[in-house]
Amino acid sequence: MISKLFSDIQRAAADAVKTQYDIDIDPSILSVQETRKEFEGDYTLVVFPLAKFKLGAPPVIGETLGKFLIEKLDFVDSYNVIKGFLNLKMTDAFWGSFLAHAAEGDAFLRREEGKGQKVVVEYCSPNTNKPLHLGHLRNIVLGASITEILKANGYQVHPVCLFNDRGTAISKSMHAWMVAGKEDTPESTGIKGDLLVGNYYVEYAKLNDIEIQQLIEEGVKEVEAKKKAPSSLAVQEILIKWENGDKEIRALWENMNSWVYKAYHHTFKRLGISFEKLYYESQLYQLGKEAVMKGLESGAFYKKDDGSVWVDLTDEGLDHKLLLRSNGTSVYITQDIATADVRFQDYGMDRSVYVVGNEQDYHFKVLFLILKKLGYSFSEGLHHLSYGMVDLPTGKMKSREGKAVDADDLLDQMEQTAKEVTEELGKTEGMDEEALGTLYQNIALSALKYFLVKVDPQKRMLFDPNESVDIQGHTGPFIQYAYTRTASIKRKAETVAPFKDNLPLELPLQENERFLLRRLANYPEVLQEAADQYTPSLIANYAYELAKDYNRFYHGDKILHSAHPATSAFRFTLSNFAGSIMKEAMRLLGISMPERM
RNA sequence: GCCCACGUAGCUCAGGGGAUUAGAGCAUCGGUUUCCGGAGCCGAGGGUCGCAGGUUCGAAUCCUGCCGUGGGUACCA
Numbered sequence: 001m002i003s004k005l006f007s008d009i010q011r012a013a014a015d016a017v018k019t020q021y022d023i024d025i026d027p028s029i030l031s032v033q034e035t036r037k038e039f040e041g042d043y044t045l046v047v048f049p050l051a052k053f054k055l056g057a058p059p060v061i062g063e064t065l066g067k068f069l070i071e072k073l074d075f076v077d078s079y080n081v082i083k084g085f086l087n088l089k090m091t092d093a094f095w096g097s098f099l100a101h102a103a104e105g106d107a108f109l110r111r112e113e114g115k116g117q118k119v120v121v122e123y124c125s126p127n128t129n130k131p132l133h134l135g136h137l138r139n140i141v142l143g144a145s146i147t148e149i150l151k152a153n154g155y156q157v158h159p160v161c162l163f164n165d166r167g168t169a170i171s172k173s174m175h176a177w178m179v180a181g182k183e184d185t186p187e188s189t190g191i192k193g194d195l196l197v198g199n200y201y202v203e204y205a206k207l208n209d210i211e212i213q214q215l216i217e218e219g220v221k222e223v224e225a226k227k228k229a230p231s232s233l234a235v236q237e238i239l240i241k242w243e244n245g246d247k248e249i250r251a252l253w254e255n256m257n258s259w260v261y262k263a264y265h266h267t268f269k270r271l272g273i274s275f276e277k278l279y280y281e282s283q284l285y286q287l288g289k290e291a292v293m294k295g296l297e298s299g300a301f302y303k304k305d306d307g308s309v310w311v312d313l314t315d316e317g318l319d320h321k322l323l324l325r326s327n328g329t330s331v332y333i334t335q336d337i338a339t340a341d342v343r344f345q346d347y348g349m350d351r352s353v354y355v356v357g358n359e360q361d362y363h364f365k366v367l368f369l370i371l372k373k374l375g376y377s378f379s380e381g382l383h384h385l386s387y388g389m390v391d392l393p394t395g396k397m398k399s400r401e402g403k404a405v406d407a408d409d410l411l412d413q414m415e416q417t418a419k420e421v422t423e424e425l426g427k428t429e430g431m432d433e434e435a436l437g438t439l440y441q442n443i444a445l446s447a448l449k450y451f452l453v454k455v456d457p458q459k460r461m462l463f464d465p466n467e468s469v470d471i472q473g474h475t476g477p478f479i480q481y482a483y484t485r486t487a488s489i490k491r492k493a494e495t496v497a498p499f500k501d502n503l504p505l506e507l508p509l510q511e512n513e514r515f516l517l518r519r520l521a522n523y524p525e526v527l528q529e530a531a532d533q534y535t536p537s538l539i540a541n542y543a544y545e546l547a548k549d550y551n552r553f554y555h556g557d558k559i560l561h562s563a564h565p566a567t568s569a570f571r572f573t574l575s576n577f578a579g580s581i582m583k584e585a586m587r588l589l590g591i592s593m594p595e596r597m
Numbered sequence: 598g599c600c601c602a603c604g605u606a607g608c609u610c611a612g613g614g615g616a617u618u619a620g621a622g623c624a625u626c627g628g629u630u631u632c633c634g635g636a637g638c639c640g641a642g643g644g645u646c647g648c649a650g651g652u653u654c655g656a657a658u659c660c661u662g663c664c665g666u667g668g669g670u671a672c673c674a
Contacts, residue, residue: 036616046615051654058654084654085616127674167674308672318600325672332674361601362669388602389667396667427634443636455610459603460667472636473622474610481636488634541611544621555638575633597636 002525006032006043008073009088013045016068021055034518040080041087042518045069048084058084092509095517096570100501102520103577109584111527114155119381120347121147123355124275125162128260129169130198132267133404134390134463135357135397138452141590142387143355144273145453145536148588150353153531158347161275162339165257166282169201171238174252175231176200176207186259192266193259195406198399205400207231267407272445272590277346281335284342288334291341291374292323300373316369323370336367337374344378351381353534358386358458385534388460390452405465414444417468418477427596439594443477446591450476453589454540474544476591479582482547485554486579487595489572493560499573506564512553513571516578519549523581527588536589543585550578 010027017025029049035041047062055061062081066088070076075094080087102108123143126136147159177184177200186193211229216222226232241249268274292309295301301311301323309324323334330338340352354364364384372379390397397404418440422428428436447469454474455461471477509517523542530538559571583593 031615033615038618039616044616048615048654083616164674169674306672319670322672327672329672331672335674357668358602359668360674363674365601386602391667421636425634425636459610462609464609470609470623475622475636477636478622481634485634485637492633537611541621544611548621551637554633558633560633596634 002521005075009043009045009069012069012072013065015072016065017050017055020064020068021053023053023055025050025053034522035087037515039082039085039087041089042514043088043090045086045088046084047086051084062086092505095509095514096499096505097501098521099517099570099574099577100499103498103573103580108524109152109581111153111524111531113528114150114153114531116156117154117351118156118158118347118349119150119351119353120158120160120343120349121150121353121355122160122162123147123385124273125164125356126264127164127167127169128197128257128264129173129201130399130404131192131194132264132407133397133399134407134410134452135404137271137407137410137448138387138390138461139355139357140271140273141449141452142385142457142536144271144590145539145588146353146355146385146534148590149527149530149536149539152527152584152588155351155531158276158349159274160277160279160343162279162281162284163261164281166242166253166285168235168239170197170253170256171235171242172204172208173197173200174238174249174256175234176204177252177256179203179207179231186262192263192408193261194263194267197256197260199402201400202402204231204235270408270411270441272592279339279342284339285330285335287338287342288330289324289328291337292330292334295323295337295370295374298374300370300375311370311373313366313369318366318369321366321370333363333367333370336363337370340367340371340376344376349378349381351383352378353383353385355385355387358388360384361386383534385457387457391460391462393462393464393466405463410465411441411444411448414447414469415440417471418443418447421471422597425597431596439597442592442594443471443480443597446476446480446586447471448476449589449591450479450540453536454544456537457535476586477597479543479547479586480591480593480597482550482554483579483582483586483593484595484597486550486575486582487593489559489575490579493572496560496572497569498576499566499569505570506566507562510556512549512556513574516546516549516553516574519546520577520581523585530588539585539588543582543589546578546582546585550575550582553578 009032010030013030014025014027017023031046033044033046035044045065047058047065050061051058059081062084066079066081066086069088070079075090076088077091078089121143124136124140126132143159147157150157180200180203184196186196189196208229208231211231212225215225215228220228238249242253292301296303296309301309303309306326307328308322308326310320310322312320314320321333322331324330343349343352356364361384368379368382371382392403392405394403422440422443428439431439451469526538526542530536559575560568562568562571586593
């Protein structure tokens with residue numbers, strides 16, 4: 001809607017230049033933007049770029065164009081020129097018409113761009129040897145929201161999760177558990193399964209470090225010591241036994257994973273996320289070899305004398321990359337090739353999005369080039385949604401040192417805070433115990449998810465566990481609170497008829513109303529940009545700005561009891577519309593809106 | 598060494614060619630409730646936009662170099 005408006009203005013301005021100065025210009029050189037707050041107007045045409053045609057001083061050109069536009073475009077009410085900026089004020093009728101139409105149905109909330117295109121989004125994808133921590137949470141929130149954002153843009157989206165359920169990580173926990181006496185279970189200890197397994201992972205790391213230290217003191221070189229430490233050797237043995245299908249090892253492996261999955265599914269449920277399909281590395285890791293063989297046949301890869309298989313990426317500015325070890329076993333990237341292939345068989349997707357931390361930027365660059373070489377039809381639609389780590393004030397979060405913020409603990413803590421603040425405010429009379437529990441959970445999730453998603457994914461972010469996540473200011477609960485105001489207004493206004501396009505506005509629009517309308521009109525653009533750039537933070541920041549604009553509007557003239565019924569109808573419809581956009585924007589972030597809080 | 602990302606107020610972050618005064622939140626200080634919900638609203642103080650060049654009518658924004666931080670550069674995942 002705005003993009004069409006902007007191009008209308010640009011075209012009219014280009015026409016003006018043609019008729020007034022007899023010069024043909026490309027309309028797109030005249031950029032249109034929102035008028036800055038301190039000036040009068042809604043949208044601004046920048047006329048500086050015309051300077052190079054030597055038509056005169058920019059302010060004079062601005063005047064000429066302004067006069068022309070006000071004649072030609074019936075939605076332009078007035079204009080003013082400051083330096084090379086032509087500020088255009090839209091008519092009240094324009095805004096009235098916008099509101100009446102946009103607020104009707106939900107066409108305004110959806111875009112068609114991705115219609116007919118299938119996208120697979122892989123996110124979360126944990127190693128199953130430890131609890132989900134704050135870093136996973138950032139991943140999950142990004143993955144879940146990009147899924148919804150793409151859907152709202154018309155794509156058919158399939159969210160999937162890949163469990164890295166085998167390999168050295170889980171084997172370390174297994175070894176420590178066996179060393180400790182093969183006794184503890186989640187049931188016997190009362191410790192949730194992922195944490196229990198994670199504790200053994202920490203135990204392993206401690207044991208391993210001590211052994212290495214000892215060897216070094218005995219004069220063994222560090223590199224050697226890491227390989228020769230008894231626990232390191234034990235893990236290698238576990239890996240081999242696992243591959244050979246050793247009964248005892250397989251049983252323990254299944255058992256430990258089941259503890260972890262049980263806990264994960266509980267956490268997933270709590271976070272309100274679900275996947276369409278779960279993939280397991282243990283079922284995929286052997287398929288890589290076939291894929292590599294195909295590439296070998298087609299000439300995309302090459303074989304060295306020792307039997308190892310490589311891909312040459314020097315043409316793309318990278319180096320040679322190993323795909324298959326000389327002993328025939330696969331490496332990390334081999335599995336990813338296979339996984340992409342399996343996924344294509346499952347979904348026939350046009351695009352594939354991987355939500356993975358930015359320490360793997362290079363890995364995905366390589367993977368995407370390889371998939372392209374192999375000629376996959378979806379290789380043009382690959383995207384790595386890369387995000388920065390969540391750091392603690394003490395540095396990186398490290399599971400192996402037990403230095404991580406557990407997702408469930410954090411949520412417990414935040415629900416408590418939400419409860420305290422809500423009770424203090426006392427707006428929840430009449431809600432039963434269960435509804436209150438849901439509400440606290442909702443507020444806690446909103447604070448946490450919003451905190452994680454509002455920052456540009458590319459940037460690292462800092463989390464201080466000693467300072468709990470805010471619920472005031474630029475936060476999820478702030479936006480929820482603004483929404484509950486719209487809900488409250490709605491409850492109290494059953495008799496107010498909605499505003500229709502044919503109704504007159506008895507008063508000229510107030511500044512706060514215009515700002516709010518402008519913000520709302522911009523929603524489809526933000527929705528598109530968030531999808532095009534795979535950046536949910538754009539939606540988050542938009543929702544915040546919208547809530548702020550709404551609060552200013554709310555603190556202005558009365559919505560329901562204004563002097564004229566037509567004005568009340570208009571303000572009421574505006575309030576409701578703002579509420580539904582807030583709700584939709586937050587839904588895209590995986591946050592639901594309470595009606596009261 | 599080479600490659601990538603990041604560097605904006607005390608702290609956490611927006612803005613990513615455009616306006617004189619670079620915006621928010623937190624923290625600090627002040628105002629605001631007989632009136633639709635004060636988790637709010639209004640205001641004050643606080644900035645060499647890492648540094649130096651360049652491109653441009655115009656640079657926090659684009660380019661180059663340097664500095665700082667983090668990550669990558671494994672027959673690890």
